[in-house]
Amino acid sequence: MTIKPDSWESLRKLTHARIALGRSGNSVPTRELLDFRMAHSRARDSVWREVDFAPLGAVLISSGFSSIQVQSKCSGKQNFLLNPDLGRTLSDESQARLDADLGQSPVLDCVLVVADGLSANAVHTNASAFIEGFFQSMKGVQLGIGPVVLARYARVGLGDAIGFGLKAKSVIMLIGERPGLASSNSLSVYFTFDPKPGRTDADRNCISNIHDSGLQPKAAGNMAAFLVRTAIQRQLSGVDLKLEYDASKAIPSKS
Amino acid sequence: MSKFQITISGNVHRFHNLADVLAKATPQRSGDILAGVAADSEEQRVAAQMCLADIPLAEFPLNPLIPYESDEVTRAICDSWDKEAFKKVAHLTVGGFREHLLAYETTDSELAALAPGLMPEMVAAVSKIMRNQDLIAVAQKAEVTTKFRSTVGKKGHLSIRLQPNHPTDDLKAITAATIDGLMYGCGDAVIGINPATDSVGRLMELESLLAGIIETLAIPTQSCVLGHVTNQIEAMNKGSPVDLVFQSIAGTELTNKSFGVNLGILREAQDAALALKRGGPQVMYFETGQGSSLSARAHHGVDQQTLEARAYGIARMFNPFLVNTVVGFIGPEYLFDGKQIIRAGLEDHFCGKMLRLPMGCDVCYTNHAQADQDDMDDLLTLLGVAGCNYFMGVPGADDIMLNYQSTSFHDAQYVRQALKLRAAPEFEVWLQQMGVHDKSGRLLPAGKSKSRLLTAATKLLPGGGIQ
Numbered sequence: 001m002t003i004k005p006d007s008w009e010s011l012r013k014l015t016h017a018r019i020a021l022g023r024s025g026n027s028v029p030t031r032e033l034l035d036f037r038m039a040h041s042r043a044r045d046s047v048w049r050e051v052d053f054a055p056l057g058a059v060l061i062s063s064g065f066s067s068i069q070v071q072s073k074c075s076g077k078q079n080f081l082l083n084p085d086l087g088r089t090l091s092d093e094s095q096a097r098l099d100a101d102l103g104q105s106p107v108l109d110c111v112l113v114v115a116d117g118l119s120a121n122a123v124h125t126n127a128s129a130f131i132e133g134f135f136q137s138m139k140g141v142q143l144g145i146g147p148v149v150l151a152r153y154a155r156v157g158l159g160d161a162i163g164f165g166l167k168a169k170s171v172i173m174l175i176g177e178r179p180g181l182a183s184s185n186s187l188s189v190y191f192t193f194d195p196k197p198g199r200t201d202a203d204r205n206c207i208s209n210i211h212d213s214g215l216q217p218k219a220a221g222n223m224a225a226f227l228v229r230t231a232i233q234r235q236l237s238g239v240d241l242k243l244e245y246d247a248s249k250a251i252p253s254k255s
Numbered sequence: 256m257s258k259f260q261i262t263i264s265g266n267v268h269r270f271h272n273l274a275d276v277l278a279k280a281t282p283q284r285s286g287d288i289l290a291g292v293a294a295d296s297e298e299q300r301v302a303a304q305m306c307l308a309d310i311p312l313a314e315f316p317l318n319p320l321i322p323y324e325s326d327e328v329t330r331a332i333c334d335s336w337d338k339e340a341f342k343k344v345a346h347l348t349v350g351g352f353r354e355h356l357l358a359y360e361t362t363d364s365e366l367a368a369l370a371p372g373l374m375p376e377m378v379a380a381v382s383k384i385m386r387n388q389d390l391i392a393v394a395q396k397a398e399v400t401t402k403f404r405s406t407v408g409k410k411g412h413l414s415i416r417l418q419p420n421h422p423t424d425d426l427k428a429i430t431a432a433t434i435d436g437l438m439y440g441c442g443d444a445v446i447g448i449n450p451a452t453d454s455v456g457r458l459m460e461l462e463s464l465l466a467g468i469i470e471t472l473a474i475p476t477q478s479c480v481l482g483h484v485t486n487q488i489e490a491m492n493k494g495s496p497v498d499l500v501f502q503s504i505a506g507t508e509l510t511n512k513s514f515g516v517n518l519g520i521l522r523e524a525q526d527a528a529l530a531l532k533r534g535g536p537q538v539m540y541f542e543t544g545q546g547s548s549l550s551a552r553a554h555h556g557v558d559q560q561t562l563e564a565r566a567y568g569i570a571r572m573f574n575p576f577l578v579n580t581v582v583g584f585i586g587p588e589y590l591f592d593g594k595q596i597i598r599a600g601l602e603d604h605f606c607g608k609m610l611r612l613p614m615g616c617d618v619c620y621t622n623h624a625q626a627d628q629d630d631m632d633d634l635l636t637l638l639g640v641a642g643c644n645y646f647m648g649v650p651g652a653d654d655i656m657l658n659y660q661s662t663s664f665h666d667a668q669y670v671r672q673a674l675k676l677r678a679a680p681e682f683e684v685w686l687q688q689m690g691v692h693d694k695s696g697r698l699l700p701a702g703k704s705k706s707r708l709l710t711a712a713t714k715l716l717p718g719g720g721i722q
Binding site: 004006007008011012014015016017018019020021023026027028032036037039040043044047081082083084118178179180181182184 | 289
């Protein structure tokens with residue numbers, strides 16, 4: 001046996017960092033080498049995979065919600081990775097689709113956008129549970145939400161363009177985070193009141209780390225709905241909006 | 256303007272100005288394309304390199320890339336330029352300067368004497384026409400050493416920053432990762448934490464944790480908590496045990512403003528750290544990286560590599576203990592793949608060394624870049640050959656707070672052994688006394704002294720022990 005285990009393995013329970021890996025010579029054992037490579041491969045696949053919105057669209061329809069698919073000005077994944085600004089701008093065709101939809105819609109209090117961002121897997125794995133939680137907590141709340149917008153090749157800023165395009169009072173965007181090795185399917189939520197191009201992070205509220213071993217997607221949906229209700233009530237978002245969130249009160253009681 | 260044009264096989268290639276020649280002469284990278292300053296063909300790139308090779312170095316002081324009046328970085332570079340030192344190369348073109356640097360006669364002491372006469376833009380210019388092997392061969396001649404408690408940068412030595420970051424700044428987790436790094440022979444450049452929360456209270460908590468570890472285990476090294484420089488100044492004012500003061504810097508005044516710093520603030524920080532007299536004479540730690548000015552929309556049409564060199568122009572005014580380029584952290588829109596990251600790392604190290612900075616490199620990438628650990632092995636090895644002062648040591652190369660991949664404690668051990676490089680002299684002695692390394696720098700199996708170190712170290716876990 002050439003593997004030399006580290007005598008401080010007991011420290012591993014204190015952190016999820018890759019410590020006390022052991023070694024052979026100067027190098028990590030084969031198992032550790034391949035585990036790392038597997039984590040990286042998942043992250044890479046998640047970045048480069050094309051998002052498939054069809055299953056999510058079907059879930060929405062069966063719950064009584066319609067959806068619209070849009071795309072940023074990016075022509076493909078590589079173009080998306082290389083041009084952040086294009087990912088914040090709607091394609092002409094998508095802009096026209098929103099304009100057409102605008103003619104039929106009542107005034108929207110909030111538009112929900114689901115976007116691929118940097119992880120298609122995050123959308124595939126965790127978006128529907130989030131949406132379930134979100135609409136569960138919005139039940140009985142008198143707010144115009146409209147169709148859910150499904151956005152491809154999207155950066156966070158695209159949410160503002162969509163909200164602005166639909167003349168919505170606010171936008172809540174669920175988007176795939178840049179994958180880490182620990183999790184390649186984590187989502188974030190960004191909320192902006194009075195969305196318009198040129199908004200910055202200071203104007204937004206964010207909930208991050210939404211995945212099975214982080215913040216549970218359904219609970220995050222509850223939390224996001226609370227955020228939307230509070231922000232619309234107070235007519236603001238961003239650093240000025242301080243939330244006192246109580247998870248036990250997130251879902252309207254049955255009585 | 257005939258000096259910014261060149262005719263090749265009857266084709267006239269015209270460039271607007273010096274900044275345009277420099278940008279178009281730059282080896283391809285995504286950030287320059289994004290900024291709209293890159294060459295539009297491979298032929299134009301080489302034509303720009305040929306044009307650049309013919310430009311006299313003496314043209315650079317006459318053509319500031321960003322106006323003197325509107326940018327304090329330009330002012331700092333121009334005002335600190337040593338014309339006497341420049342005389343030695345005043346007659347050379349950029350192409351001739353390359354040959355001068357490569358010549359046997361140009362030794363380390365020649366390079367040291369020349370450095371004050373070099374503007375960062377001159378160094379950036381020559382790097383653009385150099386091959387990777389030129390960047391390595393010339394940088395290898397330069398020995399830039401600095402001292403706090405350990406001495407970093409001596410020829411034949413390689414130091415490591417131990418980077419035990421944690422997403423919630425959990426003190427036990429940070430201590431556990433620190434122990435792991437020490438047991439693998441890392442930490443002689445600095446034990447440096449990027450805090451997840453950048454508040455004065457948090458910085459002070461982390462600073463006293465590291466000071467306690469260093470003092471109790473009598474480690475000949477220094478600590479740093481990489482919060483914003485203004486928070487570090489406040490922590491020092493409140494009596495926190497700060498060894499090195501950290502700040503990210505860039506090559507334009509506007510970018511630095513977006514970081515919330517200027518030269519005045521950096522001077523205040525340096526004075527405060529020196530006044531503590533905890534070690535030295537060097538007390539500053541700077542990080543940089545190509546693309547930061549474009550990211551801050553403050554690049555003035557100058558290519559990202561030249562701006563990076565200008566950041567070094569500021570760094571050298573503060574006699575830093577450590578400087579490192581965080582080369583692949585910024586993402587694929589600036590450096591797309593392993594090839595671009597490797598090239599940028601070699602350029603940055605070379606430019607820093609020509610300006611006599613104690614250059615290290617965070618050999619790293621994010622998961623949306625076209626790169627992997629093999630690319631990091633390549634850059635790590637190349638920079639090891641080039642004489643890089645230090646690398647990062649992150650548990651398993653996986654930074655669980657910043658969510659990117661760097662180099663690991665194992666990688667440090669690999670590159671030291673493969674290139675016969677030793678830890679910082681003071682730290683090397685400590686490692687041998689503690690039974691971590693043998694005389695040749697190999698890791699030792701568990702023995703009496705190593706067990707004693709481990710016992711002493713685990714006692715330092717906040718709350719006293721593992722449970």
